[in-house]
Amino acid sequence: VSYNACIQHLKNTDEDPNNSNNIILIYKQNSIPKDDFASDPSENDFWNREHVWAKSLGGFDPDGQFGLNPAYSDLHNLKPSDKTVNTSKSNKSFDQGGAQHEEAIQCFFTNYTWEPPDNVKGDIARILFYMDVRYEGDEGEPDLTVVEEVNTFPNPEIGNLRTLIIWHLQDPVDEFELNRNDVIYEIQNNRNPFIDHPEYAEIIWDSYFNCINLSTLNYIEPCNQLEGCTDETACNYDEIATINNESCIYPPNYYDCFSNCIN
Numbered sequence: 001v002s003y004n005a006c007i008q009h010l011k012n013t014d015e016d017p018n019n020s021n022n023i024i025l026i027y028k029q030n031s032i033p034k035d036d037f038a039s040d041p042s043e044n045d046f047w048n049r050e051h052v053w054a055k056s057l058g059g060f061d062p063d064g065q066f067g068l069n070p071a072y073s074d075l076h077n078l079k080p081s082d083k084t085v086n087t088s089k090s091n092k093s094f095d096q097g098g099a100q101h102e103e104a105i106q107c108f109f110t111n112y113t114w115e116p117p118d119n120v121k122g123d124i125a126r127i128l129f130y131m132d133v134r135y136e137g138d139e140g141e142p143d144l145t146v147v148e149e150v151n152t153f154p155n156p157e158i159g160n161l162r163t164l165i166i167w168h169l170q171d172p173v174d175e176f177e178l179n180r181n182d183v184i185y186e187i188q189n190n191r192n193p194f195i196d197h198p199e200y201a202e203i204i205w206d207s208y209f210n211c212i213n214l215s216t217l218n219y220i221e222p223c224n225q226l227e228g229c230t231d232e233t234a235c236n237y238d239e240i241a242t243i244n245n246e247s248c249i250y251p252p253n254y255y256d257c258f259s260n261c262i263n
Contacts, residue, residue, distance in 0.1 A: 001073060001075070001187060001188070002073060003049075003072060003073040005073075006049055006073050006075060006078055007037055007049065009075055009183075009184075009187055010023065010049065010075070010078060010079070010080050011023055011034040012183050013075060013180045013183045013184055014026075014079065014080050014180065015034075016031040017175075017176065017179075018031070019031060021033060021034060022034060023047065023080050024080070024176075025047055025080055025081055025082050025085075026050060026052075026079040026080065026081050026116070026120060027050075027081055027082065027085045027086075027089065027101075027104040027106075027107050027116055027117065028081075028082045028085055028103065028104045028106075029104075029106060029117050029119070029120070030082075032045075032046075032047060038083040043083065044083055044084045045082065045083070045084075046082075046083055047080045047081060047082060047083065048080075048081060048083045048086055049078050049079075049080070049081075050078065050079045050080070050081035050086045050089070051072075051077055051078060052077050052078070052079055052124055052127045052128065052131075053071075053077050053127070053128055053131045053144065053158055054090065054091030054092075054158070055071075055072060055091075056091045056153060056154065057091055057144075057152060057153060057154070057155070057156060057157065057158050058071065058135070058142035058144050058156040059142055059154075059156065060072045060142055065142070066140065066141060066142045068140070069140060069141050069142065070141070071131070071134075071135055071141065071142060071144075074131075074134070074188070075184045075187060075188055076127060076130050076131075076134075076184055076188075076190075076192050077127055077130075077131055079127075082103065082104065084103060085101070085103055085104045085107070088101060088103075088104075088109065089107075089109075089114050091153055092109065092110075092112055092113055092114040092150075093112060093113055093114070093149070093150035093151075093152055093158050093159040093160060094113065094114055094115070094116065094124060094125075094128070094158070094159070094160065094163065094164060094167075095110075095113035095114075095115065095150050095159065095160040095163045096108075096113075096115055096163055097110065097113070097115060098110040098113060098114075098115060104117075106118070112150045112151045113150050113160075118170070118171065119171060120171070121167035121170060121171045122167050122168050122169075122170065122171025122172060122173070122177075123171070123177055124164075124167065125164040125165070125167045125168040125171075125201075126168060126173070126177070126192060126194040126195055126198070126201075127192070128146050128158060128164060129146065129164070129168070129194045129200075129201055129204075130192040130193070130194055131144050131146075132144055132145055132146045133193070133204075134190075142156045143156055144156050144157070144158075145157050146158055146159065146161045146164065147159050147160075147161055148160060148161050148162055161205070161208070162208060162219065162223075165201065165205060165208050165209065165212070166212070166217055166218075166219075168194075168198065168201055169212070169214075169217055170217055172198065173195050173198055177195055178195065181195045181196065207224050208223065208224055211223030211224060222243070225242045225243050226238075226240055226241050226242050226243065227241060227243045227244075227245040227247075228240070228241025228243075228244070228245060228247065229241060229244065229245070229247050229248040229249070230242070230243070230244040230248075231244070231248045233250070234248035234249055234250055235248075235249045235250060235251060235257035236248060236249045
């Protein structure tokens with residue numbers, strides 16, 4: 001649908017279940033009238049369209065490389081947000097910690113990260129997982145990837161994957177999310193598979209899930225480390241290894257790794 005049409009659709013996707021005249025704002029978690037859309041620069045306490053995966057992290061803003069791409073108006077990635085809070089969140093990645101936001105008091109932030117309220121952490125993780133698998137660099141579309149970094153601009157990446165996986169487990173799918181997925185399906189004819197099947201996240205990022213203590217929902221460190229030879233001068237150097245297991249093999253004097261005499 002068009003980006004302008006998303007204004008009307010978000011009034012249904014994020015409707016307050018206790019007040020059909022209102023919507024719930026993603027970061028402040030307050031309920032405000034649907035018609036309080038920030039169409040004027042002075043309306044700071046009104047709502048606007050927040051791209052959870054920031055449009056500048058993938059070039060799918062109107063002036064970007066993929067400006068006419070569906071990612072820009074994909075309702076799965078759009079949420080109603082307080083206008084000034086949306087500006088504060090900017091194109092930050094998602095992670096734990098930081099200073100408490102003065103307006104969205106359930107949120108915390110640093111220069112590169114944004115921590116949302118606890119009851120939407122899983123929602124946000126599943127939105128970002130969806131964006132990763134939906135946009136794979138097909139013609140005219142960005143190739144988006146959730147990574148283990150947070151300072152990702154201008155790359156088509158967002159983090160922090162480790163944290164998002166924990167949030168996915170801490171905040172399971174609820175009725176609000178299920179209803180939102182159904183409403184968007186009626187509009188776009190596609191679904192967020194991580195809402196219908198939360199277990200898909202474990203299938204895709206199994207190496208991370210294998211490190212998690214399910215009782216405490218903490219990582220067992222070191223996590224997701226690969227043993228191998230990390231010495232670049234060795235014949236069996238493994239560029240993806242992160243832990244040296246003392247398996248490095250070196251050529252004999254005066255020869256290279258292919259038994260060629262070099263002296």
